[in-house]
Amino acid sequence: MASELESADGAVPAFNFEILRDIRKRADLTLSALSERSGVSVAVISKLERNQTQAEVGTLHKIGKVFGMRATDLLSLAEAPISNKKSSVKYKSGDFALEAIRYGNADCIYATAEAGARVSKPEIHHDDHEICWVLSGKVRLDLPNESHELGAGQSIQFDAIQEHRYEAIEQCEVVIVHIRKEKRY
16 A cells, blocks of 8 residues: 555655645644635645645745745755654764764764863864853863853853864863854855
């Protein structure tokens, strides 16, 4: 028996617009309300949500505007799998032991270090925001015009393109997250 996404000939469509139903329901909108706000007929929206038709860019543009999204955002959601499983990679940077999971828009790094450990110019960064959350111990973060001591349960966010350095004041465990900035141009 063919799955709901397969056509009669067994082909899986390039885009799965069932995600549109989830977005609409999270926004607490009925088909009629989405139709009224977007100017797209209930029939077209219903067919999209059931993968009975493929969307035109203009239709996605109108629907996306209702949710504060671009047509390309809706296309990406419809094309992408629901999840993306990865395995971590272990490495060292300076005196810190790191374990990282890397995705297209974010890196999550678990770091451990003994007291006195340092890492200068940690890795080359994209134009990221960086969040450092200290799980245990104490860490000092040096930025160009600032220095911060962080203890367990404290965090800080900064522009990672700045020169920065970490130093373990005490044995520590830290979670560092790099979040890619939106393209500015």
